[in-house]
Amino acid sequence: MVPNMAGVLSPNEAAQLAQTIEMFEMITQSQPADYQSLEILKEAYSKLGREEDVIRTSKRIAKAYMQLGQLSSAILEYETILQRAPDDAEVQAALREIEAKAGGFHPSARVHEPEQAARQVKPAAPAALAAPAVAKAPAAVVTPSIVDDGRTEMYKAFVESKLIAPSDFEQSWPTPDLKAPSNSVVEPFIQVLHDKKLVPIEKSLTLLVERARVGFLPIERYDVDFDLARTFPAQTCMRWCVLPFDKMSRTTFVATANPFNRQALLELSAGKTTRLAWYLTTPVELIKCIRKAFRV
Numbered sequence: 001m002v003p004n005m006a007g008v009l010s011p012n013e014a015a016q017l018a019q020t021i022e023m024f025e026m027i028t029q030s031q032p033a034d035y036q037s038l039e040i041l042k043e044a045y046s047k048l049g050r051e052e053d054v055i056r057t058s059k060r061i062a063k064a065y066m067q068l069g070q071l072s073s074a075i076l077e078y079e080t081i082l083q084r085a086p087d088d089a090e091v092q093a094a095l096r097e098i099e100a101k102a103g104g105f106h107p108s109a110r111v112h113e114p115e116q117a118a119r120q121v122k123p124a125a126p127a128a129l130a131a132p133a134v135a136k137a138p139a140a141v142v143t144p145s146i147v148d149d150g151r152t153e154m155y156k157a158f159v160e161s162k163l164i165a166p167s168d169f170e171q172s173w174p175t176p177d178l179k180a181p182s183n184s185v186v187e188p189f190i191q192v193l194h195d196k197k198l199v200p201i202e203k204s205l206t207l208l209v210e211r212a213r214v215g216f217l218p219i220e221r222y223d224v225d226f227d228l229a230r231t232f233p234a235q236t237c238m239r240w241c242v243l244p245f246d247k248m249s250r251t252t253f254v255a256t257a258n259p260f261n262r263q264a265l266l267e268l269s270a271g272k273t274t275r276l277a278w279y280l281t282t283p284v285e286l287i288k289c290i291r292k293a294f295r296v
Helices: 011-030 035-047 051-067 071-084 089-101 113-121 124-128 151-158 166-172 189-195 201-212 234-240 262-269 283-294
Strands: 243-248 251-256 275-280
Touching: 011 035, 035 051, 035 243, 051 071, 051 089, 071 089, 151 166, 151 201, 166 189, 189 201, 189 283, 201 275, 234 262, 234 283, 243 283, 251 283, 262 275
Parallel strands: 251 275
Antiparallel strands: 243 251
């Protein structure tokens, strides 16, 4: 688990942070507007005391907010940098440029702009992950008629974009029995499409990264925290093919092949105060990790 502490780090903790940095640098290089991953990266640098990298990453976060049209968040991020480096000419120039474009706009005048912009950029499921859970939602008492497992969003992504026919979708979409225990990991929809030679897995992952605005993380290259994973319900992880695999402060990273699955979010969040963050990964490797975590 990534440590959440100040002071001297043990060699193992430092190594874990170094791994986090390597992985999230890779994610953010391919997806520069992924401010969620950039925030994680900045925190990892901060824990290691790498001040120059903290400032560099903070600038990247501000630019990501700019790219997404979230001016107030960009200004606040730049002003945070100035608290660390008040003479930073690049930041001062960026603030002047923003204020010139926005006609003297300042964070004090903001009215729900970051929240509204985030809703416009991110689909409903990933946006919901940002809020800590406050209510328990046991899977066993949920009826299929009210389950939001991402079917609607996935239908739009694959059928309305003409990748597959409606009949192929219906025949491939997995519908787990919520009242029956899961004795094995349910194969994700995009893996079923791949197995049927309808859509290659690489194409599905690329599509979902773009649609859901989430990062792709090769979980087979990550040192998964299996002890952390086992603190979450095995039935949820197997039924929806999801796996909490690491934690940074109050954020838990969750690997998935369906970033629109709000039911999985509800079940993972039950009784927890952690913030959940989706990361897409390859279904085959994800299934291997889930089996290892829960010994199935």
